[in-house]
Amino acid sequence: MKIFSQQQLPDIDAATIQEQNIKSIDLMERAAQYVSLYLSSLSYSRYVIFAGPGNNGGDALAVARLLAAKEGNNITAYLFNIGKGLSSNCEANRNRLAECPNVSFTEITEKFEPPQLSEDAVIVDGLFGTGLNKPLNGGFGALVQFFNASPAHIVSIDMPSGLMCENNAQNVRNHIVRANTTITLGAPKIAQLMADNHEFVGKLIVADIGLSDGKSKGLDSNYEFTDKEDIKNIIRERDSFGHKGSFGHSLLIASTYGMAGAAILATRACLRSGVGKVTVRTPHRNNNILQIAIPEAVLNLDSHEKHFSSPINTDDYNALAIGPGLGTSHDTAVAFIEQVRRTRIPLVIDADGLNILADHKGWIQQIPSDTILTPHFREMQRIGSHCTDSYSALTEAQEMAVKHSFFIILKGHFTAICTPEGKTFFNSTGNSGMATAGSGDVLTGIICALLAQKYTQTEACRLGVYIHGLAGDIAANKLGETSLIASDIIEAIPEAFLQLSAKDAEKAPSPDFLILK
Numbered sequence: 001m002k003i004f005s006q007q008q009l010p011d012i013d014a015a016t017i018q019e020q021n022i023k024s025i026d027l028m029e030r031a032a033q034y035v036s037l038y039l040s041s042l043s044y045s046r047y048v049i050f051a052g053p054g055n056n057g058g059d060a061l062a063v064a065r066l067l068a069a070k071e072g073n074n075i076t077a078y079l080f081n082i083g084k085g086l087s088s089n090c091e092a093n094r095n096r097l098a099e100c101p102n103v104s105f106t107e108i109t110e111k112f113e114p115p116q117l118s119e120d121a122v123i124v125d126g127l128f129g130t131g132l133n134k135p136l137n138g139g140f141g142a143l144v145q146f147f148n149a150s151p152a153h154i155v156s157i158d159m160p161s162g163l164m165c166e167n168n169a170q171n172v173r174n175h176i177v178r179a180n181t182t183i184t185l186g187a188p189k190i191a192q193l194m195a196d197n198h199e200f201v202g203k204l205i206v207a208d209i210g211l212s213d214g215k216s217k218g219l220d221s222n223y224e225f226t227d228k229e230d231i232k233n234i235i236r237e238r239d240s241f242g243h244k245g246s247f248g249h250s251l252l253i254a255s256t257y258g259m260a261g262a263a264i265l266a267t268r269a270c271l272r273s274g275v276g277k278v279t280v281r282t283p284h285r286n287n288n289i290l291q292i293a294i295p296e297a298v299l300n301l302d303s304h305e306k307h308f309s310s311p312i313n314t315d316d317y318n319a320l321a322i323g324p325g326l327g328t329s330h331d332t333a334v335a336f337i338e339q340v341r342r343t344r345i346p347l348v349i350d351a352d353g354l355n356i357l358a359d360h361k362g363w364i365q366q367i368p369s370d371t372i373l374t375p376h377f378r379e380m381q382r383i384g385s386h387c388t389d390s391y392s393a394l395t396e397a398q399e400m401a402v403k404h405s406f407f408i409i410l411k412g413h414f415t416a417i418c419t420p421e422g423k424t425f426f427n428s429t430g431n432s433g434m435a436t437a438g439s440g441d442v443l444t445g446i447i448c449a450l451l452a453q454k455y456t457q458t459e460a461c462r463l464g465v466y467i468h469g470l471a472g473d474i475a476a477n478k479l480g481e482t483s484l485i486a487s488d489i490i491e492a493i494p495e496a497f498l499q500l501s502a503k504d505a506e507k508a509p510s511p512d513f514l515i516l517k
């Protein structure tokens with residue numbers, strides 16, 4: 001699913017109207033139908049609707065009318081018409097609502113007497129949507145504070161009012177609605193996917209209102225939201241005649257003595273992700289624990305007892321992941337950069353690999369093109385130079401990906417994959433239970449397995465992040481998010497692949513058919 005910027009949204013509306021031969025007010029009605037359907041599904045009977053002067057307000061007034069058509073709903077609507085007048089569709093919906101008998105409707109042109117709002121009411125926030133062009137202040141700022149202080153449940157239409165579509169660094173945070181739920185129209189907006197805006201967005205629901213994909217107008221976007229359909233187009237069937245060699249050989253360089261768990265988690269995840277063979281390079285003293293924990297893995301022991309100290313030739317391998325539990329001692333850092341510099345196979349750098357780069361920023365220039373880096377927000381802050389919030393971290397990851405020809409996986413609730421071509425893919429799977437020790441090592445193992453199977457870097461990143469999140473969701477469904485640990489994610493990887501693989505799911509249509517393997 002493509003994500004369009006704020007500037008592009010009016011063009012998408014225009015394309016939709018033209019392609020489907022409808023009027024813009026019909027599109028508004030469609031949006032309002034989705035929102036009112038959702039609101040009716042909540043077990044509230046009192047709805048207090050707040051409409052602004054633009055089309056977001058128009059949506060809200062249409063929602064008020066549609067909700068009023070259902071028996072038993074107690075609807076109050078306020079329209080704030082205090083500036084330069086209303087948009088034409090907002091005005092049309094005001095006129096339609098004025099004819100509706102069972103709505104208490106007030107148009108505010110000057111003074112507003114706020115109603116009593118108790119916890120059994122829903123505030124429907126239709127003040128401002130994607131047309132917001134500066135932070136809210138004055139009366140609207142105070143109105144937002146009134147919403148946020150009330151015990152009522154808040155549902156925002158399209159955007160929590162006051163939130164900008166992309167960059168909110170200069171915004172006034174206490175003048176942004178803190179919604180319980182945001183129903184966004186067509187596709188998510190970039191600001192809604194940023195971790196530090198979660199407190200405003202609440203639960204994010206996307207209403208598919210049948211918008212154009214922009215093709216007819218030649219509109220493209222650098223942002224995409226990866227969904228199940230995209231993944232089904234990426235994932236390949238396994239070659240039935242394949243052998244161990246055809247599914248690739250992954251090399252993992254991981255773990256100091258005392259951190260063997262990182263290597264174990266990454267290796268297990270790698271083995272569960274379809275690779276033919278895995279070799280782990282690790283210090284001597286990790287020998288016994290790794291041999292016992294993962295009998296399927298081959299060990300390549302570093303001569304040093306306790307840490308990675310000397311690089312190896314990677315010619316016999318198809319992909320390398322380096323960093324989980326690796327340590328950051330001087331000896332290891334020197335071996336790390338030597339290893340990375342001489343590597344000519346697809347490469348993933350994670351965890352302590354990123355910490356070493358943070359300690360030696362100049363080394364970033366020496367990392368080969370097409371390397372995958374997997375920082376979370378704090379690691380991105382360490383390897384970058386100017387991230388202060390989620391959006392600036394994303395911007396810096398995008399710039400770094402283009403400048404150095406890297407793939408940067410910025411891990412978070414909506415993990416973002418930034419490519420050398422300037423594209424950003426947001427992931428749609430995963431949950432907060434996955435914010436647990438070792439979860440990143442699992443992702444690194446999965447991606448290394450996919451690279452060894454000759455998925456391109458873009459495919460391996462998108463598929464790997466999706467599978468990792470899906471496995472986390474499957475595990476959380478069984479165990480709950482609170483108790484989830486990294487090993488549970490690995491246990492659920494097979495189920496995640498099963499859910500995505502057409503071949504694995506194929507069943508004989510009747511007993512008259514016998515599907516040969």
Ligand SMILES: NC(=O)C1=CN([C@@H]2O[C@H](COP(=O)(O)OP(=O)(O)OC[C@H]3O[C@@H](n4cnc5c(N)ncnc54)[C@H](OP(=O)(O)O)[C@@H]3O)[C@@H](O)[C@H]2O)[C@H](O)CC1
Pocket residue numbers: 009012013027028031052053054055056057058059084087127128129130131132133134135136137140157158159185186211
């Ligand atoms: N395709 C879709 O997704 C559809 C979306 N719909 C809805 O339309 C809105 C966007 O509507 P738009 O009219 O462009 O914008 P808004 O309603 O968000 O706001 C515009 C008005 O707000 C004024 N404004 C902007 N910033 C401020 C501010 N800080 N303080 C006060 N007033 C502000 C602006 O006035 P200006 O003179 O400043 O331009 C406008 O009056 C979208 O979010 C959806 O809800 C369609 O209904 C269906 C299709």
Ligand SMILES: [K+]
Pocket residue numbers: 056125126127128129156157158159160161
């Ligand atoms: K809104």
